[in-house]
Amino acid sequence: MLSDSVISFIVFFALVFLVSLSGAVFKPGPWYMKLDKPSWTPPGWAFPVVWSILYVLIAVAGWRVYELVGLATLPFAVYALQLVLNAAWSAFFFGMRRADLAFGDVVALWFAVAANIAVFLPIDTIAGLLLVPYLVWVTAAACLNYSVWRLNPAEFSKGAA
DSSP: OOOHHHHHHHHHHHHHHHHHHHHHHSOOHHHHHHSOOOTTOOOTTHHHHHHHHHHHHHHHHHHHHHHHHSSOHHHHHHHHHHHHHHHHHHIIIIISOOHHHHHHHHHHHHHHHHHHHHHHTTTOHHHHHHTHHHHHHHHHHHHHHHHHHHHOHHHHHSOOO
16 A cells, blocks of 8 residues: 555646646647747757656655645645646647747746745755756746747737637
């Protein structure tokens, strides 16, 4: 029989995996490949590699805090918010082709991740620190979102094709 800790570990990984499916449903595709991008855009292979690592870190961070305090309202309200904002970005940018909405979302995501770090750190320092690479990547993603939006104004004025 599985322990409660192992079950909660599996639940956090499943939850974060569900969030990650947004990126599988709303993929970049040929439309994105044709857009002008800044010279510092990471190579295409980097996105699934980095996001896979980040999703593991996000799941472990949530699980560690859950193991210490259960579903404490503030920490997990912020955790849930950042997961929802994370999942929404791909739908806005790739699905709806709305870089403006995606940019608003990624800025909100940045604040949600920063808040998540702030509420996790006092509970479990390691859990809080596990989210720091996520914040760094979201910072880069926000800059890339904004740059691609500004480099391709005609593409984003059309909306979804």
